[in-house]
Structures are given as C-alpha cells and as structure tokens.
Amino acid sequence: MIPAKFDYARPQSADEAVRVLAEAGPEAKVLAGGQSLLPILRLRLSFPELLVDLGAVDALRGVRQERHDLVIGAMTSHHDVVEDPLVRLHAGLLARAAATVADPAVRHRGTLGGSLAHADPAGDLPAVCLALEATMVALGPQGWRTIPASEFFVDYLQTALRPDELLTEIRLPLTDGWGFHYEKFQRVAQAWAIVGVAAAVRLTPDGGTIAEARVGLVNMGARPMRAHLTETALAGAAATEEAIGRASTLAAEDTHPPTDLSGSAEYREHLARVLTRRALLAATGAA
The missing domain is CATH 3.30.390.50 (CO dehydrogenase flavoprotein, C-terminal domain)
Known part of the structure; x- marks a missing residue:
C-alpha cells in the first residue's frame, strides 16, 4: 500500500528537530531508522501530517563512556551497538540482544532510540534496557529531562515522551563483571x-x-x-x-x-x- 500524504522535514540538529516538532504539534512523527514506522505508514495505521527525519543529525549517533555510565546516542544503529567495543565491555547484555534483532539489513538501518521510542512490548531492546536500569534523555522546548526506563514505557506503543520531545540518548550504568544472557x-x-x-x-x-x-x-x-x-x-x-x-x-x-x-x-x-x-x-x- 501507499502511505497517506504527509509533509517532510530533515533537520540538521537536535535543537532544530525539537523546534520543528513543537511547531507541528502532535500530528508529527519522528523518523529514525524507519524499520517500525514505515510499515505502519504503508498500512495506513498512522496518518502523520509531518515526518521529521533525523537521518542528518549525526550528533545523535555514537557511544561514549562518562564515569560510571555508558552513553549511547539514540540514532546509533543496532549493528553499531553490537559491534561497539564499549558496549561489549560495559553492557554485554545489550550487545547480545541487539545481535538477535531481525536480520542484518534491519540491524544496519534500525536504531536503538527508534526501537525504544516505538515501545513495542514484543521488541527485544525495551526489556533489555529495563533490566539494565537505563535512563532515557529527552530534549524538548523546555530543555533536557531524564526518564528512568521504569517510567519510560507507559503502555502499548506509548512512552513518556511528550509530542514535542526527542529521545536523544540512552544512559546505562556499567555492568562490568555481571553475568548476562x-x-x-x-x-x-x-x-x-x-x-x-x-x-x-x-x-x-x-x-x-x-x-x-x-x-x-x-x-x-x-x-x-x-x-x-x-x-x-x-x-x-x-x-x-x-x-x-x-x-x-x-x-x-x-x-x-x-x-x-x-x-x-x-x-x-x-x-x-x-x-x-x-x-x-x-x-x-x-x-
């Protein structure tokens, strides 16, 4: 099927993306990797007036360590999560689970933040981040706020993100020395x-x-x-x-x-x- 008509924006920064979302209102949808959103659009189960593509926001990609936390950008692909040495060392459970997501093509396009924001209870990574006691970092018109994973997933396909907020990064406490599977x-x-x-x-x-x-x-x-x-x-x-x-x-x-x-x-x-x-x-x- 063919998606319903929508407008399209491709911001160059997280701040620009938030401005676009705030101006568009609740009828806008964020496009990360698109592995969950695009099938929904094709089936006309969602009718956004505006699609906000984060593909050009490079600052939302990558992994770094900050003291006792591992920080993963929301636009980091499943493949990069699997292959990143910091993730393997400090959050091995996430790397192991991400390696089981769908197939290589999906893992190269799908993103960690997109999977979490989609909040499908049948998805692999939301439950993993819950077990790892992750903290989600969101950016909105009023600035930054942190949301514990235990409060982030609200209901079926629903999160605590507001319509004008953007999930920017995921913070995981280091689990060095933990066993996992x-x-x-x-x-x-x-x-x-x-x-x-x-x-x-x-x-x-x-x-x-x-x-x-x-x-x-x-x-x-x-x-x-x-x-x-x-x-x-x-x-x-x-x-x-x-x-x-x-x-x-x-x-x-x-x-x-x-x-x-x-x-x-x-x-x-x-x-x-x-x-x-x-x-x-x-x-x-x-x-």
Missing part, C-alpha cells in the same frame, strides 16, 4: 519474539551466591516488564540450578501476556518460566 523463542528466524527474557546477574566475590539479579520480560504484557518476584527470590540465594529453578517458576506472576495467532496467554506464561530458567542458568554459569 538473552534468550527468546520465536516461530521462525527474524520473527518477533513470542517471549523473550533478558537476564543480568551479579554474583558475590566467591561466586557462590547471587547478590543481585535483574530479569526483563519481552511480550508478556502491554509493555516490557521486570520479573520482580523472581529477582527478589534470587537475591542472596545460592547460584545453583535448584535455586534458579525455584525462582524461575515465579517469572510469569503479575504478567498479562496476550493471546494471538502465535500462542495463548498460558503458553506464554509457560515460556516465560522456561526461558527465565535458561537465561539465568547461562548468566550465572550454573548450567
């Missing part, structure tokens, strides 16, 4: 995850006890979520298959998975428990 189940390669689990685990110095665990869940509700009961059960527990197995049975509690052509809610709950166990065993090295 991303596990997902999908019908075929390159398809959306039926369920995915992002696990990050910090062990005590002797390696025998779990000091902290974070578990992000993909496609288990209208927004990405954390398996808080599993995380609580693992804090201070022995890093053993038995303890991880018990905690994983709680992974689907307080979730609201959808029922669709890919599986029922009950099936997704089962997958959440199984995949959480697999991800945690891999992250702790207890397998």
Whole structure:
C-alpha cells in the first residue's frame, strides 16, 4: 500500500528537530531508522501530517563512556551497538540482544532510540534496557529531562515522551563483571519474539551466591516488564540450578501476556518460566 500524504522535514540538529516538532504539534512523527514506522505508514495505521527525519543529525549517533555510565546516542544503529567495543565491555547484555534483532539489513538501518521510542512490548531492546536500569534523555522546548526506563514505557506503543520531545540518548550504568544472557523463542528466524527474557546477574566475590539479579520480560504484557518476584527470590540465594529453578517458576506472576495467532496467554506464561530458567542458568554459569 501507499502511505497517506504527509509533509517532510530533515533537520540538521537536535535543537532544530525539537523546534520543528513543537511547531507541528502532535500530528508529527519522528523518523529514525524507519524499520517500525514505515510499515505502519504503508498500512495506513498512522496518518502523520509531518515526518521529521533525523537521518542528518549525526550528533545523535555514537557511544561514549562518562564515569560510571555508558552513553549511547539514540540514532546509533543496532549493528553499531553490537559491534561497539564499549558496549561489549560495559553492557554485554545489550550487545547480545541487539545481535538477535531481525536480520542484518534491519540491524544496519534500525536504531536503538527508534526501537525504544516505538515501545513495542514484543521488541527485544525495551526489556533489555529495563533490566539494565537505563535512563532515557529527552530534549524538548523546555530543555533536557531524564526518564528512568521504569517510567519510560507507559503502555502499548506509548512512552513518556511528550509530542514535542526527542529521545536523544540512552544512559546505562556499567555492568562490568555481571553475568548476562538473552534468550527468546520465536516461530521462525527474524520473527518477533513470542517471549523473550533478558537476564543480568551479579554474583558475590566467591561466586557462590547471587547478590543481585535483574530479569526483563519481552511480550508478556502491554509493555516490557521486570520479573520482580523472581529477582527478589534470587537475591542472596545460592547460584545453583535448584535455586534458579525455584525462582524461575515465579517469572510469569503479575504478567498479562496476550493471546494471538502465535500462542495463548498460558503458553506464554509457560515460556516465560522456561526461558527465565535458561537465561539465568547461562548468566550465572550454573548450567
């Protein structure tokens, strides 16, 4: 299908993009990599009056370290996230998950910020950033503001970004020394995850006890979520298959998975428990 008619702007800076968004009002849409937005436009599920293309805003690309944070520009592609040595060193879970997104063509065009702002609960990276306790940095007419990942994802395809705000960067606390793993189940390669689990685990110095665990869940509700009961059960527990197995049975509690052509809610709950166990065993090295 052919998208509905819209105007087009290609700002050269983040400040210019914000001015354009503020002047256009809520009927404007931001185009990052376009891997999520363009199919929606073609199907006429969205009718923006203005498309604001960020492709020329080079300042929104790249990775840098600032003290105890890893800072990733919102326009950094999935491919660059996967290949960046700083991401691999300080946020390995994000690099591992980004490597599973769709196919190489999509990973070269799609962007981290675009994926997060799209806020699809079946997307891989929102749940990963939730588990990593990321902070989103937004720029609007009133200036900068930071939004914790726990507050950023509001509902299905909805974030805390205002219509005149732009997601500019993602800040991740360094997770050096943490174990991590991303596990997902999908019908075929390159398809959306039926369920995915992002696990990050910090062990005590002797390696025998779990000091902290974070578990992000993909496609288990209208927004990405954390398996808080599993995380609580693992804090201070022995890093053993038995303890991880018990905690994983709680992974689907307080979730609201959808029922669709890919599986029922009950099936997704089962997958959440199984995949959480697999991800945690891999992250702790207890397998």
